[in-house]
Amino acid sequence: MNIKAEIHNQLGSDIVASSVAAIAKYPSPIVMVDMGTATSLSLIVGSVYEGCIIMPGLALALDALSERAAALPPISIETASPVGLMGHTTEEAMRSGVLYGHASMVDGMLERIEESIGQSVTTVATGGNAPRILRYCKRPIQYDADLIMTGLYLLYQKNAKKYRKA
């Protein structure tokens, strides 16, 4: 993978591993969405890592809301049934804002990336928060839970071959 970044070492190793797997598994151009502590979107064209967008992750956004706004309580976003858009209690309103807000952020950024490159992209999501959010996205986004592990394995195989030769 050819990384287009000012300082190559800055790119997170989790993103490098997931991108290597995404290149091997999905058609280009790809946007790889990683929903962990941060939510990041990486654009990969062919074998070139074009760049990244880093945003606050789901739990960070939720914690910030209850920690910084005096009247907002800490809440859980885990619910048995789907969350409605309009809240009728503070808890429901916060849950809707965080979940639909995050989903809209992802949908909106994907649209902007496609506009900026003038092509539609294959989108794959990974990270522990992805299943919580993807159900609220307007755009169908494939979930691949094992992208980092697949990428680490591919990198291990590549390096093992190199060192066996040397």
Ligand SMILES: Nc1ncnc2c1ncn2[C@@H]1O[C@H](COP(=O)(O)OP(=O)(O)O)[C@@H](O)[C@H]1O
């Ligand atoms: N397999 C999983 N199923 C459900 N939740 C998960 C899973 N893995 C991680 N999580 C939760 O999802 C969130 C993000 O996890 P993760 O993607 O591992 O973040 P990070 O890459 O920042 O460590 C955390 O709150 C974690 O508890």
Ligand SMILES: CC(C)(COP(=O)(O)O)[C@@H](O)C(=O)NCCC(=O)O
């Ligand atoms: C963007 C990240 C914080 C995402 O980490 P995560 O939420 O997956 O734990 C991590 O990949 C990182 O620290 N990256 C370094 C900066 C960069 O990738 O440009």
